[in-house]
Structures are given as C-alpha cells and as structure tokens.
Amino acid sequence: MGHRCCTKQKIKRGLWSPEEDEKLLRYITTHGHKSWSSVPKFAGLQRCGKSCRLRWINYLRPDLKRGSFTAEEEQIIIDIHRILGNRWAQIAKHLPGRTDNEVKNFWNSCIKKKLISQGLDPQTHTLLSSHRRTSSSSNFPNYNNNNNNNSFLIITSSNIPNNNNAPIIETTQTLSSSSSSLPTNYYDKAQPSVVQPPLSPIYEPPILDNNNNNSCMNSLLWDSGTAHHDAEDCRVETLLEYGQGLQKHDADEDDDEIREANNNIIEMNTNASLEGSNNANHNNNFDFGLLESVLYSEFMSHDINYMDELAWNF
DNA sequence: AAAGTATTCAACCGCCGACGT
DNA sequence: GACGTCGGCGGTTGAATACTT
Incomplete structure (x- = not known):
C-alpha cells in the first residue's frame, strides 16, 4: 500500500543503503529541506518524502547523540x-x-x-494492583526512603493565599546535602507562573533510582528558570513543579497511615491519568487544558478545603 | 556448533491537524 | 465548506542481532 506520495512512482523501501544516505545527506546539507516531498526527486532517491524525512531526523542529522542512554x-x-x-x-x-x-x-x-x-x-x-495490599514496609517502593535531593515541602494554611499572589512555600529540609541541588525554595525564582499545589495527604512520587543523587527532575526544574523554549516546555516544567509541589511530609504520621494515604493518592493519580487518556484524541495524552485551568485559576482563588477536594477529584 | 528464542531498533503505517486552493 | 497535500506523531512490524539451550 504505502502512502499516497509513495504510489506515484516506484518507491524503494526497507533499510537505507550507504549510497542513499550519502545522497540524502549531501542534498540536505547543501539545499536544506523546504519541502520533503520534493527532496527525493532532487536528491535522486527512489524514496518517498516521508521516508527521507524520517531517515534524516532519526539517523543523518548531525546533532544526533549516539550511544546508549545515560x-x-x-x-x-x-x-x-x-x-x-x-x-x-x-x-x-x-x-x-x-x-x-x-x-x-x-x-x-x-x-x-x-x-x-x-x-x-x-x-x-x-x-501495580498486585503489589498494593501485599506490600510490606520492606518491599514497598521507596517513596520515603530515597537519596534524591528532592525537598520536602511543608504547606500550611498561612501560606495559601486567597488571591493571585504567589504563595510562599517553604522548604524545611532537603534530603541531600549535594550542593548542586535545586534552590531551597524553587518557587522563589522568577517564572511565568507560580504553581499553587493543592493540599493533599502525604504524597511522594516514586523515586526509581536511589543512587542518583543529582535528580534529573531537580535539574530540570532548576534549569527551567533560565530557558523556556516554547509554550509546551513551559507546561512541562510547570507540571513538573506541580508534581513536585504535591510532596508533603508529616513526620508524625504512623507508617501504616502513610502507606494508606500513599495508596489513596496513587489511586487518585491513576484515575486522573486514565481520564486524561480517555479525553484526548490520542491514547495517553494528558489533558493540558484541564490541568492548566485548574492550576491557573481554581487553585489561585479558593480556600484550602476546596483545593483539597479538587486534588482528590482531579 | 546449531537451533530456538528473545531483544533491539530502523522503518513503515495510518491517523491527525494545519494549510492552501 | 470541501478537498487535497504535507508534515508530524504514536503504534506497530520485522529484520538483524544477541542470548540461551
């Protein structure tokens, strides 16, 4: 079958030969690609434009990093x-x-x-459901016991504003002394939007790499203050901050209660993710509109109880 | 060494939204 | 508004390679 653009002429498919790579590389580096559909014709390739584009993006582009992921x-x-x-x-x-x-x-x-x-x-x-109730403290994922330098945030009613001013959320402790960590209060830095995290029971996202002291999440958050490439980036960073902001620590909680609360939040997140998937055009898309509307309006203008509710119904 | 199985990853497929006519 | 084209995306496939028996 192939694409419409591929049916017009005889089109080669499958793996690219070194000669084809050479032709495409030479053409793109000298002429660029104003129109992918015309590239194969001018580059002398028996390929469709889409195939050329894919080959360039995934393999020939000079700025590609090679090797395994770090x-x-x-x-x-x-x-x-x-x-x-x-x-x-x-x-x-x-x-x-x-x-x-x-x-x-x-x-x-x-x-x-x-x-x-x-x-x-x-x-x-x-x-996974098979791991929930059967989890003992020893095999429960390390939500509380990690070496990441994620900060614990203490959110009190006094620092939840009921207007549009940025909330002051204090970091009372960090888990790591690593100096390359994020600022002690990363809501302080100038940014296009300040996220008001909803109050919720203890929630600490699963930390998967206990040995990774210099958390990538943190570096991402920290870097986000300097360069916002586009609106999507802003959203990702804001969402990461939001997720980070959900963390709340209460040292007095009994372990079982903590686990129970974690499970409840996990349930909530699962539902939120599934709803997001169902609402979107593509599978697994996140509903940015919904989240943004919540982040930028609802949380900014309601009292704590309402935000609590929102957090749970999200 | 050979056969069978699992894994990796380049490339394809089909869908969608944007855009021009 | 209808239609066609194009670029972009996520899901899937299957050949090549690695691993196991």
Missing part, C-alpha cells in the same frame, strides 16, 4: 513520562540529540521492563 537521561524520560504519558516527541525535546523514535524504543525495550520489575505500572507510574 542514567540521567533515563530518569528524565521517566519523570516526564509520568506527567505526559507516551508523548515521545515532547519527551525527546528535553533530551538534546535524542529522537522520539529512540526514546520510544528505549522505553519499550528497557524502562518499561524496569518499572514492571519494580512493581510499577509503566503507564501510570503507580503501584
């Missing part, structure tokens, strides 16, 4: 995937030199299995 890249993928789902192109934008195809393949062949082996659902990043 632990840091892996953590970035997991962190962003937790928020965006299978939006590989968006995830790849946060990994210079990596393509969406590469990220997708890496996810499917590697990360997915790793998460499953840790008892986590790779789609929702929450505990």
Whole structure:
C-alpha cells in the first residue's frame, strides 16, 4: 500500500543503503529541506518524502547523540513520562540529540521492563494492583526512603493565599546535602507562573533510582528558570513543579497511615491519568487544558478545603 | 556448533491537524 | 465548506542481532 506520495512512482523501501544516505545527506546539507516531498526527486532517491524525512531526523542529522542512554537521561524520560504519558516527541525535546523514535524504543525495550520489575505500572507510574495490599514496609517502593535531593515541602494554611499572589512555600529540609541541588525554595525564582499545589495527604512520587543523587527532575526544574523554549516546555516544567509541589511530609504520621494515604493518592493519580487518556484524541495524552485551568485559576482563588477536594477529584 | 528464542531498533503505517486552493 | 497535500506523531512490524539451550 504505502502512502499516497509513495504510489506515484516506484518507491524503494526497507533499510537505507550507504549510497542513499550519502545522497540524502549531501542534498540536505547543501539545499536544506523546504519541502520533503520534493527532496527525493532532487536528491535522486527512489524514496518517498516521508521516508527521507524520517531517515534524516532519526539517523543523518548531525546533532544526533549516539550511544546508549545515560542514567540521567533515563530518569528524565521517566519523570516526564509520568506527567505526559507516551508523548515521545515532547519527551525527546528535553533530551538534546535524542529522537522520539529512540526514546520510544528505549522505553519499550528497557524502562518499561524496569518499572514492571519494580512493581510499577509503566503507564501510570503507580503501584501495580498486585503489589498494593501485599506490600510490606520492606518491599514497598521507596517513596520515603530515597537519596534524591528532592525537598520536602511543608504547606500550611498561612501560606495559601486567597488571591493571585504567589504563595510562599517553604522548604524545611532537603534530603541531600549535594550542593548542586535545586534552590531551597524553587518557587522563589522568577517564572511565568507560580504553581499553587493543592493540599493533599502525604504524597511522594516514586523515586526509581536511589543512587542518583543529582535528580534529573531537580535539574530540570532548576534549569527551567533560565530557558523556556516554547509554550509546551513551559507546561512541562510547570507540571513538573506541580508534581513536585504535591510532596508533603508529616513526620508524625504512623507508617501504616502513610502507606494508606500513599495508596489513596496513587489511586487518585491513576484515575486522573486514565481520564486524561480517555479525553484526548490520542491514547495517553494528558489533558493540558484541564490541568492548566485548574492550576491557573481554581487553585489561585479558593480556600484550602476546596483545593483539597479538587486534588482528590482531579 | 546449531537451533530456538528473545531483544533491539530502523522503518513503515495510518491517523491527525494545519494549510492552501 | 470541501478537498487535497504535507508534515508530524504514536503504534506497530520485522529484520538483524544477541542470548540461551
């Protein structure tokens, strides 16, 4: 069958030969690609424009990074995937030199299995049902015991404003003394929007790499203050901050209560993710509109109880 | 060493939205 | 508004390679 553009003439398919690569590379580097559909004709290739585009993006582009993914890249993928789902192109934008195809393949062949082996659902990043009730404190995922320098945030009613002013959310402790960490209060830095996290029971996102002191989530958050490439980036960063802001620590809680609360939040997140998927055009899309409307309006103008409710019904 | 099985990843497929006519 | 084309995306396939028996 092939694409419409492929039916017009005899089109070669399958793996690219070195000669074809050479032709495409030479053409693109000297002429660029104003129109992919005309590239094969002018480059002397028996391929469709789409195939040329794909070959260029995934293989010939000079700025591509080669080799296996680093632990840091892996953590970035997991962190962003937790928020965006299978939006590989968006995830790849946060990994210079990596393509969406590469990220997708890496996810499917590697990360997915790793998460499953840790008892986590790779789609929702929450505990698999088979791991929930049977989890003992020893095999419960390390939500509370990690070496990441994620900060614990204490949110009190006094720092929840009921107007549009930015809330002051204080960091009372960090878990790591690593000096390369995020600022002690990263809501302080100038940014286009300040996220008001909803009050919720204890929630600490699963930290998958206990040995990764320099959390990629944190570096991403920290870097976000300096460069917003486009609106989508802003959203990703805002969402990451939102997720981070959901963290709340209460040292006095009994362990069982903590686990119970975690399970409840996990349930909530699962539902939210599934709803997001169902509402979107593509599978696993996140409903940015919904989230943004909540982040930018609802949380900014309601009292704590209402925000609590929102958090639970999200 | 050979056969069978699992994994990886480049490339394809089909759908969608944007855009021009 | 209808239609066609194009670029972009996520899901899927299957050949090549790695691993196991």
